[in-house]
Amino acid sequence: MVNAYVPKTLEDCLKLLNEFDLKIVAGGTDVLIQNRAPSQLAIGYKKDVCYILQIEELKKIYEDDQYIYIGSAVSLEEIMDSMIVPEILRNTILEMASPAIRHTATLAGNIANASPAGDSLVTLYLLDAEIEIRSMNNLRRMKVSDFITGVRKIELAKDELISKIIIPKFEFDQAYFKKVGPRLSDAISKVAFAGAYIVEGKKIKDFRVSFGAVNVTVVRADELEQKIISRTVKDIKKMKETIVSWYEKAINPIDDQRSNKAYRKVVALNLLREFIENLNL
Amino acid sequence: MAKINFKLNEEFVEIDTDLNRRLLDVLRDDFSLTGVKEGCGEGECGACAVLLDHRIINSCSTPLANVIGKEVMTIEGFSKTKRYETIKEAFAEAGGVQCGFCTPGMIIATESLLNKNPHPTDFEIKIGLSGNLCRCTGYNLIVEAVKEAIKRGEGLW
Numbered sequence: 001m002v003n004a005y006v007p008k009t010l011e012d013c014l015k016l017l018n019e020f021d022l023k024i025v026a027g028g029t030d031v032l033i034q035n036r037a038p039s040q041l042a043i044g045y046k047k048d049v050c051y052i053l054q055i056e057e058l059k060k061i062y063e064d065d066q067y068i069y070i071g072s073a074v075s076l077e078e079i080m081d082s083m084i085v086p087e088i089l090r091n092t093i094l095e096m097a098s099p100a101i102r103h104t105a106t107l108a109g110n111i112a113n114a115s116p117a118g119d120s121l122v123t124l125y126l127l128d129a130e131i132e133i134r135s136m137n138n139l140r141r142m143k144v145s146d147f148i149t150g151v152r153k154i155e156l157a158k159d160e161l162i163s164k165i166i167i168p169k170f171e172f173d174q175a176y177f178k179k180v181g182p183r184l185s186d187a188i189s190k191v192a193f194a195g196a197y198i199v200e201g202k203k204i205k206d207f208r209v210s211f212g213a214v215n216v217t218v219v220r221a222d223e224l225e226q227k228i229i230s231r232t233v234k235d236i237k238k239m240k241e242t243i244v245s246w247y248e249k250a251i252n253p254i255d256d257q258r259s260n261k262a263y264r265k266v267v268a269l270n271l272l273r274e275f276i277e278n279l280n281l
Numbered sequence: 282m283a284k285i286n287f288k289l290n291e292e293f294v295e296i297d298t299d300l301n302r303r304l305l306d307v308l309r310d311d312f313s314l315t316g317v318k319e320g321c322g323e324g325e326c327g328a329c330a331v332l333l334d335h336r337i338i339n340s341c342s343t344p345l346a347n348v349i350g351k352e353v354m355t356i357e358g359f360s361k362t363k364r365y366e367t368i369k370e371a372f373a374e375a376g377g378v379q380c381g382f383c384t385p386g387m388i389i390a391t392e393s394l395l396n397k398n399p400h401p402t403d404f405e406i407k408i409g410l411s412g413n414l415c416r417c418t419g420y421n422l423i424v425e426a427v428k429e430a431i432k433r434g435e436g437l438w
Contacts (some may be wrong), residue, residue: 004283004300006346025344032303032342033323040310042301043344049301051346077336098412099393101324103336104343185411186325 003048010057010134010163013050017159018136022050024161026073027104029097030113053104058163061085069132070165072108076120079107086167088175088194092123095177098185108162114148114217117189117258121148122212123177124165125220126194132164141166151216172196172206173280180267182258189213190259193271202232202281209275214253214268221250233279240276244269285349290314290358304348305329305340308355316356316385320414327413330386331355337393337412356385364392367434368426377426379417386413391427399438400431 005022007013016022023045025031037044052058058073063084070079079085080093080102096119097105110120111131124144131147133140136159144165147155156162175196181187192212198205207228210220224246228236236243253264284297289312296311308314308331317340320328324342331340332354359365368388371377378384387410394401394409401409406427407420415423431438 001299002301004344004346006283006300006349025346027342028344028347029324029339029342032344036322039319039322040306042299043303045301049344049346051300051344053347054349094408097324098327099390099409100327100330100337100339100412101342103333103393104338104347183411184407 001042002045005048005050006054007050007052008054008056010055010161013052013055013161014134014136014159016050017161020048021158022048024112025049025051026053026106026109027075027101029101029105030109052161063169066169068167068169070107070167072162072164073106076102076105076107076110086127086170086175088172088177088196089120089123089127089167092120092177092194095119095179101186107165111144111147111165112154112156112162114150114152114154115188116151116216116218117192117213118218119177119179119189119192119212121218122192122194122210124167125210125218126175126196126208127167127170129168130166131162132166133160134163135159135161145218145220148217171198173198174278178271180271188258191253191264191267191271193268193275195272195275197279199233199279199281202234204229204231204233204236204279207236209247209272211247211251211268211271213259214251214264219247219250221247224250233281236276236279240273243276244272247272285345287348287350288352290354291361298345300344300346300349302345303341304331304343304345304353307345308340308353314355314357316360318382318385320382320386325412325414326383327386327390328383330389330413332359332389332393335393335396337390339412356388359389359392364395364434364437367437368392368430371430371433372423372426375422375426375429377418377423383413383415383417387415387423391430394427395431395434395438401427403428 035044058071060071177194180191195209318328320326324339329341
């Protein structure tokens with residue numbers, strides 16, 4: 001039988017993580033399924049567990065001039081209902097899972113799970129979101145896109161805990177998330193897309209797109225975005241197919257039970273085409 | 282093993298058990314609350330839905346550790362309320378029940394939705410029920426049942 005620790009404070013939690021090798025569990029909506037045992041038996045964890053949902057310090061959402069801070073034990077539902085959270089992230093969460101899962105699952109859990117099809121990741125990459133990571137002796141901060149290094153691979157030491165998600169405040173002319181899946185809820189995406197832009201005096205001042213479920217991690221290409229920024233909207237629309245061909249090289253989906261390579265690629269690139277066609281002056 | 286407390290169907294309960302068990306198993310095996318069903322066992326069908334602090338969750342993907350000090354309500358506890366009576370009558374009237382396996386979860390989903398949003402649009406009703414699968418009714422009758430419950434239960438939510 002594996003042990004269960006349920007710390008009530010962040011300090012106690014970090015002490016436990018410092019002392020033992022523990023699996024961190026928040027809502028558990030992914031972890032329980034990944035460690036599923038036959039019915040009526042305890043969850044089949046491979047090691048002792050630290051449950052973090054009782055830690056009040058991790059349950060706050062607040063803001064300052066530059067950033068929005070979301071505690072790692074805040075439920076997706078609370079984030080979705082918070083008026084200080086950017087609309088594109090709230091809309092992304094509305095398309096994730098189901099009401100029952102959103103009431104208990106967390107954004108930090110979706111990040112730590114590091115699935116190539118994690119929906120929130122597409123929007124978090126787009127927004128240049130960061131995370132705060134704590135351990136007993138250290139506090140550090142890094143971009144979500146640097147934290148996730150591969151399929152289910154993250155830069156988290158065994159004594160560390162994600163304590164906050166930090167989202168830079170930024171006003172886009174338009175920003176949206178689109179998901180392609182077989183069902184309104186509880187669907188793991190075949191493809192997900194997020195795009196945002198700012199136009200100033202007919203010229204593109206900011207242009208970002210990110211794609212989910214088409215590579216090992218979310219695809220966002222800074223160098224391509226830099227090639228697009230500063231051009232006029234008219235030029236961008238004219239060179240749409242050239243831009244699509246740039247992104248085609250970065251998109252490398254797989255065949256699996258949910259979809260296939262060819263479909264994913266066509267749909268991802270069509271979502272990009274649609275985004276470019278709908279750029280407004 | 283650990284001794285923990287939580288509120289279950291309006292009563293404070295204490296249980297000494299492994300906190301790494303699923304809430305679903307504890308409710309069915311330790312408290313004999315078999316209105317909580319195991320369908321898919323992976324959070325996709327909603328048959329195991331219960332209310333945790335008045336909001337729907339899947340008890341199959343909730344570890345017992347996560348309900349310490351909280352309030353759990355199953356269909357058995359909810360069935361003692363006026364809201365339940367209203368939803369039940371509406372489901373019967375609209376034909377929202379056939380085999381009945383999904384029904385406890387559907388009713389819990391309806392309560393969770395109306396508790397937060399007493400006057401949902403059709404789309405909001407569909408979102409509210411979207412985590413619950415029904416293989417008999419084809420859903421339209423259930424959506425109608427929820428609309429009927431809203432009509433009959435004016436002021437209850």
